[in-house]
Amino acid sequence: MMMNYKFVDTIPNEIKRGSIYISLKYNTAIHKCACGCGEEVVTPLSPTDWKLIYNGKSISLTPSIGNWSFKCQSHYWIKNNQVVWAGKMSKEEIIKGRKNDVKAKKKFHDNKDNESQNKLVQLLKKLFFK
Numbered sequence: 001m002m003m004n005y006k007f008v009d010t011i012p013n014e015i016k017r018g019s020i021y022i023s024l025k026y027n028t029a030i031h032k033c034a035c036g037c038g039e040e041v042v043t044p045l046s047p048t049d050w051k052l053i054y055n056g057k058s059i060s061l062t063p064s065i066g067n068w069s070f071k072c073q074s075h076y077w078i079k080n081n082q083v084v085w086a087g088k089m090s091k092e093e094i095i096k097g098r099k100n101d102v103k104a105k106k107k108f109h110d111n112k113d114n115e116s117q118n119k120l121v122q123l124l125k126k127l128f129f130k
């Protein structure tokens with residue numbers, strides 16, 4: 001299945017199946033679940049969520065899209081505008097994946113804290129060791 005991508009300022013009211021709407025303003029992409037169940041899938045774009053790869057002709061989203069909160073439980077990638085189906089994951093794998101998400105988020109925020117702390121230390125050093 002192919003996905004048409006559309007860069008938009010704001011997310012339209014009507015999400016057409018087979019289209020992915022990308023708002024750089026809101027760092028979000030939205031599309032209707034590729035299985036056809038009609039659920040809308042929101043994929044925030046951030047260092048700890050999804051990354052959008054745009055090569056001028058097609059888009060890819062990484063990591064994969066796992067709709068665990070929907071009845072369909074569908075799991076797929078969007079690679080070069082193409083929906084690539086992944087195998088069904090077991091419950092254990094889903095739980096493991098979620099744990100990794102939490103870990104990645106924590107790591108990211110810890111690093112951010114460290115960064116600002118380092119900056120503070122450097123500032124203090126400048127002030128006191130001139």
Ligand SMILES: [Zn+2]
Binds near residue numbers: 033038073074
């Ligand atoms: Zn679905």
